Amino acid sequence: MSKPFPTRGRDAAGAPSPALAATLGHAFRSPDALLDVLQSNPGGLDAEQIRARLQRDGLNEVSREKPPHWSLQLLRAFRNPFIVVLLVLAGVQLATDGNDLTGPLIIAVMVGISVLLSFTQEYRSSRAAEQLKAMVRNTATVRRRASDGHSEQIEVPVRELVVGDIVQLAAGDMVPADLRLLAAKDLFISQAILTGESVPVEKAAPAATASGAGDPLALAGVCYMGTNVVSGTASAVVLATGARSYLGSLAHSMTGARVQTSFDRGIRSVSWLLLRFMAVMVPVVFVINGLDKHDWGEAFLFALSIAVGLTPEMLPLIVTANLSKGALAMSRRKxxxxxxxxxxxxxxxxxxxxxxxxxxxxDRIVLERHLGLDGEASDQALEYGYLNSRFQTGLKNLLDKAVLAHRELEPVAARYRVVDEIPFDFQRRRMSVVLADGAGEHLLICKGAVEEMLSICAWAQTGDAIEPMTEQHRRTIKAMTHSLNEDGLRVLVVAVRRLPAQTRAYGVADEDGLVAVGCLAFLDPPxxxxxxxxxxxxxxxxxxxxxxxxxxxxxxxxxxxxxxxxxxxxxxxxxxxxxxxxxxxxxxxxxxxxxxxxxxxxxxxxxxxxxxxxxxxxxxxxxxxxxxxxxxxxxxxxxxxxxxxxxxxxxxxEKNLMVLEEGVLEGRVTFGNIMKYIKMTASSNFGNVFSVLVASAFLPFLPMLPLQILVQNLLYDISQLSIPFDRMDEEYLSKPRKWDAGDIGRFMAWIGPVSSIFDITTFWLMWRVFGANSPARQSLFQSGWFIEGLLSQTLIVHMIRTRRIPFLQSVASAPVLGLTIAIIVLGMLIPFSALGAKIGMVPLPPMYFAWLALTLVSYCVLTQLMKLIYIRRYGRWL
Structure with a gap:
């Protein structure tokens, strides 16, 4: 539910909004005049009237409940800070080097993959969510006329209500549309969704509506869509549905008032952490390269490429894919x-x-015992309890249904007719019905919780004798009911009061001076x-x-x-x-x-x-x-x-606690896979920037060309698309997991430099062993670091995804293994391909790959050692 709305249904000049004009106009009409205006009657509408009004007004739905159009979802996929950064970088690169479109095209491919896959995931998940929500249908009780002209009370989906429908309300119901009360009994409505006030307000039939003309929500005879019935019963006519309702007129306020969850705050904090890191490091790289190489244009393009490499453009996709995968997995568990x-x-x-x-x-309660105040079985207590449950019109709970299972008492009920009732509420914790049997008296029958009932009983019936209720009686009754409670039985006390026949409405004040008759004991087995x-x-x-x-x-x-x-x-x-x-x-x-x-x-x-x-x-x-x-x-x-x-x-x-455990585990898998991507990207980016700073300070040429960085980043991003389909280790699932932006920063600082160590050894290897130590041989140097950087970044997927030893103690899922192996093979082939030549790379000597294998094995071993130290120090990994 949203927060209370900031408006009260009036425009800037203080006049009622168009959506409220009709409601305010109907608020003070007499019931007969109102039904005439609405072309309705107490028996309800017929099928032809309903069909015509649905065509005229549409379904009773607030626009916010509908998923956005696919085009809006597509545009929303671009509304991400990392995507915006990439688009800006592509624009700058076009403006500064418009003759070479390769860089902008690569960025366009990266943005396209992220946006299209994010859009596809969100669109599919929203469609699936709508289909799942359709399985949970709210209904309303209405009176409608059948084809033979007779009126009947039926349950219909809320979305099918129309203006003029006669609606019956009871405790627990959502108010399905804007309604004008025709009759009400002790009706209390919670308007918290509209006003923020937690205290329910009393609503009454038209005679009481004159007070509240200044404030639509204070109209005692009007109930608004989205509010709920706390207690009481009512009959009402529908005034407005869907977008014409008070709730519908405030749809924009509802959309804007959504409160951020801890998940939203976590994603935002991580995003800004990475953006701040990028904002600091990119200018540093630019300045160092400009001062060292004296080519500020090339330094600028290189810095732009570093910015692209630091941008976790797949974050929205990974998040959406993980969440939708979790939701769909839970849907299979109902x-x-x-x-x-x-x-x-x-x-x-x-x-x-x-x-x-x-x-x-x-949730299958049975009436286990019906006792008198002396603890002996009492048919009279059962009979009065049955009459109370049989004639109440409010929400019948499981206890009432257990009592009504004694159908042999229906002939007894046939001797009575209902005169009035005093509905249940959670303060009194009891409810009463008033019955007449034609003998000139009214019989008030009340049943409810023990202490609340004893507080209104002045008499106690023991056998055939009726005695004043003494403290001794109360102690005896409480001791008996406590003993039943200790056996796992829930107890209700039944009490009665005989009154002279009268025409006035009965209320809570009449629940006084009652005669306690007995109690009903219910069993709900675990x-x-x-x-x-x-x-x-x-x-x-x-x-x-x-x-x-x-x-x-x-x-x-x-x-x-x-x-x-x-x-x-x-x-x-x-x-x-x-x-x-x-x-x-x-x-x-x-x-x-x-x-x-x-x-x-x-x-x-x-x-x-x-x-x-x-x-x-x-x-x-x-x-x-x-x-x-x-x-x-x-x-x-x-x-x-x-x-x-x-x-x-x-x-x-299905009410099943085992499903909750499955939901907890699914949630932890979802969160774990999101954290894998974030920590992989953060640590890898930090290590790359650190390596670039070292190389820029000592090399007479760029350690990697801007296009090479873009291609490397694109391949790395593709390797991570399978992360949502990975599994989590059992120990990770053993306890709750929460967002911690500080831990991500710490993780980045600890693990990132490990890759830099082997980047630097690769620099030394290419410079000293393979002679790539001059601008004329820079292509060989850049090709060697391209492969080592790509493979180490791809391997980090396996190193970070588990706190165990990868490949030995914990093996990734088949999609992760398959995609990372494919990217590794593709990355090693690029220097030997036409694409490699296009972006300034050259084939590498066979001996390079032996050194590469030694470098990668050493990298994995050192990362595992750092992992153990980190876990021992901070007690966590992902």
Missing amino acids: VVVKRLNAIQNFGAMDVLCTDKTGTLTL KDSAATAIRALHQHGVAVKVITGDNEAVTRKICREVGLDVADSVQGRDIESLDDAALDALVPRVTVFAKMSPLQKARVVRSLQRLGHTVGFLGDGINDAPALHDADVGISVDTATDIAKESADIILL
């Missing part, structure tokens, strides 16, 4: 990646916060795979914390059964009064957070982030949405509430 960058964050995750129900447990998955996550350096709204004793019991060591546990009330500093001190030692409110869950996530952790959150309920939004990786499931799916970065099509 995981939808909504945002590619989440793949890397998945690998960096070191704390996973998860709800209990459906993740650690089977998953067989949960213990294995938690053990695997721990082995890979991911700590698991359970953050749930459920009972503490039940949660601890389930955690023990799945092998999660509960070092400590707290309840939401324990952290409510803590400031951030106190919470940060508490959170590391706590494994279970029980009876947590939505905002408390989000506070724990933010606390872990302040402590330096990369946090994943797995949840599927409306109460998980704030935590999903704040987590580094929000993970939800296809069966989750709409707001949970909207807040998440990753959607699991």
